[in-house]
Amino acid sequence: MSEKRLIWFHGRECPHCRKLEPVVDQFESETGTKLERLEVWHNEANAQVMRSLADAIAPACGGDLGVPAFYNENTGKAICGGRIDLAMLLSWAKG
């Protein structure tokens, strides 16, 4: 059975995603945990993965799928939007 992932769905031209990149880097550095970074506008396979998780992610994004969004395969918990910070990421990762 494959290992459960912490996934970051992002878009190459999404300003919030760009601003979050150093926060994600810091998260990875502090926790030693790598996020699976899936770009959804230039990679249709990644977009399909995100759509398949719409039931969990869309409510966190206010009803529609959007980026940046984070999905925890261990807990099924998603967080979404431009106001995510390191504390929110740490809490989301813990479950």
Added chain:
Amino acid sequence: MKELWRCHVCNDVHLGSKAPGVCPTCGARNAFVLSDLDEALEIIGKQPALDDQAKVMAAWKRFSDQSATVRLTSKADEVELLSKGVVENLKGKGQRYCPCRITTGDPGKDLALICPCNFLKQPAYKETGECWCGLFVKRDEK
């Protein structure tokens, strides 16, 4: 169901569930008659495509300038990045979709993702005073 209407005075074309009471172009009252796509396309002719960043940003600025409630963000680098994404989505996905949303694959539903979307009704705008991607902000926001 939305239908095409033509002003019989100035040939303004309108798509909507009912005819405008006053023509926004010439001011004629009760002047719209039911039209169809062939007639409308003949009237409209070939319009310049909004297919590069400068044109897209100019369209956003016009939208912003005419609005009493919202305006373009003052973060020029974000406007630049988002216009790049919108143009790439036009080329890759067929419409000027918001680069911070994601298409559903249903062309009808995805019409709601064309930028500017109807962000005024979205929870993000109500909570933060910004559209989802931060491109448009309430006039009293920074």
